[in-house]
Amino acid sequence: xxxxxxxxxxxxxxxxxxxxxxxxxxxxxxxxxxxxxxxxxxxxxxxxxxxxxxxxxxxxxxxxxxxxxxxxxxxxxxxxxxxxxxxxxxxxxxxxxxxxxxxx
Numbered sequence: 001x002x003x004x005x006x007x008x009x010x011x012x013x014x015x016x017x018x019x020x021x022x023x024x025x026x027x028x029x030x031x032x033x034x035x036x037x038x039x040x041x042x043x044x045x046x047x048x049x050x051x052x053x054x055x056x057x058x059x060x061x062x063x064x065x066x067x068x069x070x071x072x073x074x075x076x077x078x079x080x081x082x083x084x085x086x087x088x089x090x091x092x093x094x095x096x097x098x099x100x101x102x103x104x
Contacts, residue, residue, distance in 0.1 A: 006078035011071060018067045025060035028053070 002008075036050050 004078075004082045006075065006082045009075075009078075011075050014071050015068060018064045018071065021060055022064040022068065025057045025064065029057040029061070032057070 032050055032054055036047075
């Protein structure tokens with residue numbers, strides 16, 4: 001019998017990638033603010049680049065945060081559904097306490 005769907009999806013890898021994207025986007029956004037704010041009056045060409053990067057970073061943060069939430073919710077739903085399925089999915093102990101051989 002094949003594994004349940006919750007065991008076949010690499011949730012840990014997906015969460016790791018989304019968390020890295022989220023962290024890098026936050027770091028880049030902070031770096032842009034650190035560079036842009038002290039400069040005061042930024043030249044028009046640099047301002048356009050900084051604003052464009054901020055939109056890209058905000059999009060990365062938003063999409064990765066939504067992805068983290070969606071993956072977490074999906075994992076929880078699949079885990080609950082796998083727990084409610086029939087007990088055929090796990091290994092069974094063939095011996096019971098009454099079946100032991102007596103060597104007296």
